[in-house]
Amino acid sequence: MSNYRIQGATGEWEVVIGLEVHAQITSNAKLFSGASTRFGNEPNANVSLVDAAMPGMLPVLNRECVRQAVRTGMAIDAQINKWSRFDRKNYFYADLPQGYQISQLYHPIVGEGSLLIDADEKAGIPEPKTIGVERIHIEQDAGKLMHDQHPTRSYVDLNRCGVALMEIVSRPDMSSPAEAGAYIRKLRSILRYVGSCDGNMEEGSMRADVNVSVRRAGEELGTRTETKNVNSVRFVMQAIEYEAGRQVDVLEAGGKIVQETRLFDPDKAVTRSMRSKEDAHDYRYFPDPDLLPLELEDSFLVDCRASLPELPDAKRARYRDALGISAYAADVITADVETARWFETLLAAGAEAKAGANWLTSELFGALNRLGRTISDCPVSPVQAAQLLALVADGTLSGSLAKQVFEIMLESGEDPAKIVDERGMKQTSDTGAIEAVIAGILAANADKVEQYKGGKEALFGFFVGQTMKAMAGKANPKVVNDLLKKALEA
Amino acid sequence: MSVDSATVRKIASLARIAVSDAEAEALAPELSKILGLVEQLSEVDTTGIAPLAAVVPNHLRLRDDVVTDGDIRDKILKNAPQAEHGFFAVPKVIE
Structure with a gap:
């Protein structure tokens, strides 16, 4: 009531x-x-x-x-x-x-x-x-x-x-x-x-x-x-x-x-x-x-009934219970049939349900809002989006690189693999290259290294940021963390 | 059932038919007679009998959802007392 x-x-x-x-x-x-x-x-x-x-x-x-x-x-x-x-x-x-x-x-x-x-x-x-x-x-x-x-x-x-x-x-x-x-x-x-x-x-x-x-x-x-x-x-x-x-x-x-x-x-x-x-x-x-x-x-009447699609309440329950999608994302995605259709094409193209739902409700909706567009005139197709998510899943792209690639996709309509190849946007886990950059940054910031060693541990984030910046965001963040810790403890 | 001249004037106004008071006076007994004639039908006991929609067995025909007509604006407007810029033009009706 x-x-x-x-x-x-x-x-x-x-x-x-x-x-x-x-x-x-x-x-x-x-x-x-x-x-x-x-x-x-x-x-x-x-x-x-x-x-x-x-x-x-x-x-x-x-x-x-x-x-x-x-x-x-x-x-x-x-x-x-x-x-x-x-x-x-x-x-x-x-x-x-x-x-x-x-x-x-x-x-x-x-x-x-x-x-x-x-x-x-x-x-x-x-x-x-x-x-x-x-x-x-x-x-x-x-x-x-x-x-x-x-x-x-x-x-x-x-x-x-x-x-x-x-x-x-x-x-x-x-x-x-x-x-x-x-x-x-x-x-x-x-x-x-x-x-x-x-x-x-x-x-x-x-x-x-x-x-x-x-x-x-x-x-x-x-x-x-x-x-x-x-x-x-x-x-x-x-x-x-x-x-x-x-x-x-x-x-x-x-x-x-x-x-x-x-x-x-x-x-x-x-x-x-x-x-x-x-x-x-x-x-x-x-x-x-x-x-x-x-x-x-x-x-x-039989034909009419047989032609009915899965309706929003049933779809939402299935997304939550069978696909494990959050209640919020399930609400948002099933509210309109166009969004639900887009999402299901995304899954059919190989995207994982939870990652796909999170990406759609945050990244995609954010971009559409910014561009003043709706899902029906989205410049990126669900198949292209599935390719992008696959590149994140296999470690080719970090989260921040994926955001950059997505921006280029929105502008150019190109496939993510092509963008990554042509612009060299691959994430690197090459420890030699990363170690070399870290060494340079620690040498250039000797004072901060002293402070860090003196207990100002918050500075760790500063070193991570500098390393990522020097590598144009392409370094694998986990590898950077590991190597930085090792270098600072040395 | 009897129809008085006030009822005749009301029906006429609902049907947008101009009827003078003299005509309404004359029409009232005529309509009463017609209704009286039709009313004889209610003497038949129709309890339990479904209303009849057509006297021969027949079903409503349906059309397919295909555009087969239209695009005849000039023909449509030809009958209009007044048409302007592709519209029917009627005395201003606004509440």
Whole structure:
């Protein structure tokens, strides 16, 4: 149980949160037409006569969209409904030429499921928590309106109109902004593993409607408000924080919460009433007469299940238990499917699991952060990284030499063996060469040698540093240590 | 079931159909009659009978996920009362 509370003037309030996440289904063509879903095409290029709702056009359901919704349901252990149906949700707005959205109100394709959010002590989530998912249904997205291009006109781009969405409806099981944030991040991670949604919130592939209400501890649920179309994890958390605070203020001043739709203003981090006309919610749903019920065959379900990948929770447990990777590294690597894939290619190319995990979470992530890149446009391939780690493992490179070689790899994209060969960056264990350098350094620093012998043992590090410097970092550190000790004790 | 003229005006406004008060008065009894006719169906006992989606045995057909359409912007915009810069242009709608 979260201990998140709003401190009001009259006491403490609990917050109750439910989320409806709209996730764009990854597909080439739209839900009911053969037009492209590609993001960034010229306005109205991805529009067929079906999407423009020309008279007589009929919708034909895209099989892939059905498959992805079913696989998503299976990934959250949800009930899959072998019989589902499409309904019309009627409303008039310029972004939807049909005059209705085809959706699934009464018989959704996916029923009750759940997902587990991870413990995050710092965020006030002391232990993992199960969040119920009430349903997932398939529906059409609407087009895009632009209001700032012309003084008296709005411009309409129907490219997104008819693209397939999954609406994933949670139970009101979250009780703090942090839990809501963790839920969206976990859901996004699962969708990306499954491959049913790219989770790209900037491009609008995932948006959330945020339902918030407040109550005194242990009392009945309060009246909720719904804040529409919030498009980042941070904004969802801000919207909840603001909205819960606003509701407490209203209630403590003796007012009542009106069940209404609100908008989030990301610049001011506040929510505002949409003041819609009272008729706006009279959607007059009815079964779409253009579409027969959707019936799923057993063989289709078997194929869907067989195509599911290892999911993040299972992968993380396996990394920890079977590969012996630290809990921290296992968390970081499995959080996103791209990182996990990169890591598994690294292992397949021969890297040892623990060394590989440590290197990836420190060196590689550090470099990507510095370069402002992500793992998907990493300049070094996992195979090259495995070669680098092999050179460390067999003693060719010391840790510090490996760092230098890695820097050159990031810049040039060359293989590590080639860099080592061409630039002579091999670590040397040649005792004769090292002894000669040590002799020179001790001779040049006779005063420090005296101090060391007089008990100032901290100076040992100074001698090591000088030797490594003189050898351009290429001396094997262990050999240097051994030889220095011997020389100083002589 | 009877429909009054207020209900007619509400339905008309939801459907964005302009209906004058006089027309609403005239439509109310007409709609009531139609509903009355259809309501006779509820006299049939349908307990335990699954709803029928189609009168001939038929299954929903699905399409493959292949782009087969689109790239017809000029055709699409040809029907628009107003189009500018490749967009439909409509009276400003903003809340």
